[in-house]
Structure formats: C-alpha cells, structure tokens
Amino acid sequence: MNAADAPPLLSLRELGLRYPNGIVALDRLSFDLRAGETVSVLGPSGCGKSTALRLIAGLERPGSGTVTWAGGSAPELGFVFQEPTLMPWATVADNVWLPLRLQGRTRAAAATTIDAALDRVGLTAAAKAYPHELSGGMKMRASIARALALRPQLLLMDEPFGALDELTRQRLNDDLLAIQAEQGFAMVFVTHSVYESVYLADRVLLMGPAPGRLREEIRIEQRGLRGEAFRTAAHYGEQCVAVSRALRRAVEGVAVGPD
Numbered sequence: 404m405n406a407a408d409a410p411p412l413l414s415l416r417e418l419g420l421r422y423p424n425g426i427v428a429l430d431r432l433s434f435d436l437r438a439g440e441t442v443s444v445l446g447p448s449g450c451g452k453s454t455a456l457r458l459i460a461g462l463e464r465p466g467s468g469t470v471t472w473a474g475g476s477a478p479e480l481g482f483v484f485q486e487p488t489l490m491p492w493a494t495v496a497d498n499v500w501l502p503l504r505l506q507g508r509t510r511a512a513a514a515t516t517i518d519a520a521l522d523r524v525g526l527t528a529a530a531k532a533y534p535h536e537l538s539g540g541m542k543m544r545a546s547i548a549r550a551l552a553l554r555p556q557l558l559l560m561d562e563p564f565g566a567l568d569e570l571t572r573q574r575l576n577d578d579l580l581a582i583q584a585e586q587g588f589a590m591v592f593v594t595h596s597v598y599e600s601v602y603l604a605d606r607v608l609l610m611g612p613a614p615g616r617l618r619e620e621i622r623i624e625q626r627g628l629r630g631e632a633f634r635t636a637a638h639y640g641e642q643c644v645a646v647s648r649a650l651r652r653a654v655e656g657v658a659v660g661p662d
C-alpha cells in the first residue's frame with residue numbers, strides 16, 4: 404500500500420511544551436503520520452526537534468495539546484538517538500537483547516530474535532564484539548538492531564547518522580529503507596541534512612527557530628524506488644533545492660525566490 408493512502412497512525416495537535424527553566428521548546432506543533440510513512444524533520448539547532456520526538460515517545464508530557472494514536476494507545480516504538488547509547492560492558496548481541504530482556508525474555512528465548520535483528524543490519528560477525536571495538540557506522544547499526552528488536556510500528560530517529568562519513572551514511576540510509584520496505588514501520592527522522600531528508604521521506608517538515616513551530620511541509624515525489632538511481636536523478640536534486648529554500652524561509656522568515 405502506498406503510505407500516502409494508509410490510515411493515520413499518529414496525530415499531534417497544537418502541542419506546546421515549556422521546560423521548567425522557562426524555555427518554550429514547542430509552540431502549537433501539529434502534524435499527522437500515517438502507518439508506514441516517513442516524515443523527516445529539519446530545523447535549526449534548538450528549535451525543538453528532539454523535544455517533539457520525546458513527546459511522541461511519551462518521555463515528556465505536553466503542557467498543552469494532544470498526542471493521539473490510532474487504536475487509542477501508543478504502539479511498539481523504537482528510538483535511535485544521536486549517540487549510539489550502547490552499554491559499554493555488554494556485547495553487541497547483549498545490547499540488542501536489552502528491550503527483549505525488559506519484556507522478561509531470557510537470553511536463550513531471545514536468541515533467534517537477536518540473531519535475526521543483527522543479520523538484518525549486517526552485524527552477525529560482530530555479535531560478540533564490545534561497543535568500543537566497533538566503528539561509528541557499526542555502533543549505529545547495533546542501535547538500529549536494538550530499536551527494531553521488538554518490531555516497532557514507529558521508529559523515532561534523532562539525527563542518528565550526523566557523525567558518520569558520507570558514504571557510510573548513504574549505505575545506512577539505503578539499508579534502513581530496505582528494512583522499512585520489509586517491516587513496514589513508520590518513521591519520524593530528525594536530521595540536519597537536506598539531502599538525507601529528501602532521500603528518506605515521503606514528507607519533509609520544516610520547523611522555524613525557537614519556540615518550535617512548523618513553518619512548511621514539502622511532499623517528496625518518489626518516482627520509483629530510492630537507491631543510486633534516485634540519488635543521481637535530476638528530480639532528486641531539484642527537490643533538494645526546493646527543501647533548501649524552504650529551510651531558509653523557515654529559519655530566516657524570508658522569501659528566497661521561487662522553488
């Protein structure tokens with residue numbers, strides 16, 4: 404099914420959040436997310452992107468507004484942070500076990516699920532390695548395997564690939580899209596990269612400077628599967644230009660010419 408025709412999974416309405424220190428991190432943020440859909444979120448540092456993800460994950464409560472889930476309650480969620488946040492004393496496989504262990508599954512009962520998750524991100528050979536033995540890209544793969552272990556319906560990605568070199572980042576983007584095509588989860592993907600936002604998303608949401616508000620939304624035309632052909636296609640470049648201009652409008656509040 405095309406994600407644009409899927410039923411809504413999540414509706415955010417007029418979300419506002421003020422931290423105890425007085426900073427207004429979000430101001431009337433509203434958007435919908437459909438099952439299987441990917442939205443990427445672009446905006447200047449401090450505009451409230453991470454705060455929005457934490458609200459969706461239930462790690463913060465909104466001061467105003469509502470977070471509504473289809474079916475009444477939050478589905479299984481996966482969260483991948485900017486830092487890989489792996490437990491340094493545990494092997495890669497034991498790190499992936501963590502969410503399963505929190506559900507009461509023993510290591511033996513979880514073994515098949517762990518192996519499948521590691522296989523899916525290409526980390527089978529590193530199952531017994533410790534985080535300090537991994538490259539940055541491998542640590543991110545381990546984080547993704549951990550986030551996917553419980554087969555979430557929604558994956559929340561908080562600028563996960565910002566510290567990686569460009570080719571590793573492109574490879575992870577491609578692998579992520581392939582896993583999503585198999586498993587069908589929706590994604591909210593926070594990034595500072597215009598190119599990445601266009602490559603991954605059905606829609607790009609642009610937030611303005613603090614307090615975080617949505618300024619613009621751009622639908623991305625896919626015209627066929629993503630991959631090397633899309634990355635080098637003229638219509639990918641054109642959409643990157645359009646999103647770049649929209650980002651400048653969102654940040655500076657000025658018009659910068661036609662898209």
Ligand SMILES: Nc1ncnc2c1ncn2[C@@H]1O[C@H](COP(=O)(O)OP(=O)(O)OP(=O)(O)O)[C@@H](O)[C@H]1O
Nearest residue numbers: 422423424426428447448449450451452453454455
């Ligand atoms: N726990 C907190 N307590 C107080 N203020 C916070 C807290 N977390 C974030 N803030 C503030 O809220 C605002 C929004 O922060 P947030 O991390 O959501 O922004 P962001 O868009 O994700 O930034 P970046 O792109 O730099 O990651 C910032 O001004 C930040 O300093």
